[in-house]
Amino acid sequence: MSKRVEPISAALLVERVVGLVLDHAAGRGGGPATSGAPVRLLVDGHASADPAGLADTLVAPLEAAGRPVVRVSVRDFLRPRSLRLERGREDPDGLLDDRIDVGALNREVLTRVADRREYLPSLRDPDTDRATRAAYADAAPGTVVVLDGELAAGRGLDVDLTVHLALKPATLRRRTPPEEAWALAAWDRYAQEIDGLPDLVVRFDHPDHPALVHP
16 A cells, blocks of 8 residues: 655644654653653654754754754764774675664663763764764753664664655665665665654655655
């Protein structure tokens, strides 16, 4: 059965995601309505869909709704290059399975913000492969952690909500440079593995004209 697609504006998309977070915090989205508990949101998608851009636009409206916000990026919590490239620089399974330091991201941010009300802003510079030596920062009660990343859903991250910016296979192939074509196999496998997993799927082939995908 084909899924229903609902075209919306970029502004309405932000409203929908903010509403998703607030509903979860209030217990209306199936989440716990625990006073002071954080809400951990993952905005996931291919780099060309700019999940970081959407994550950034959520900060102001969430703060306007009375929720303190912490912005973190998956790219600052990658495994050391020697480990994430252990299978080679152009291995699709390595890209999907070996890239993110899931344990560190949970331990230093996603679980820590709930248990200790503090978090580590970054762990490792993805370009230099060196530790950033960032200091822990405090997280206020009721903080919303807005995490952006790619190939990050369903990898064991301790998040409460996931928004996935989806691209049609043809769009993904069109936007992928020839030298990165090897990564398409990882994205094909990823699409199958996360089918039905995200709390909100947004068709993002045309960023100015997103569309919600309903089951």
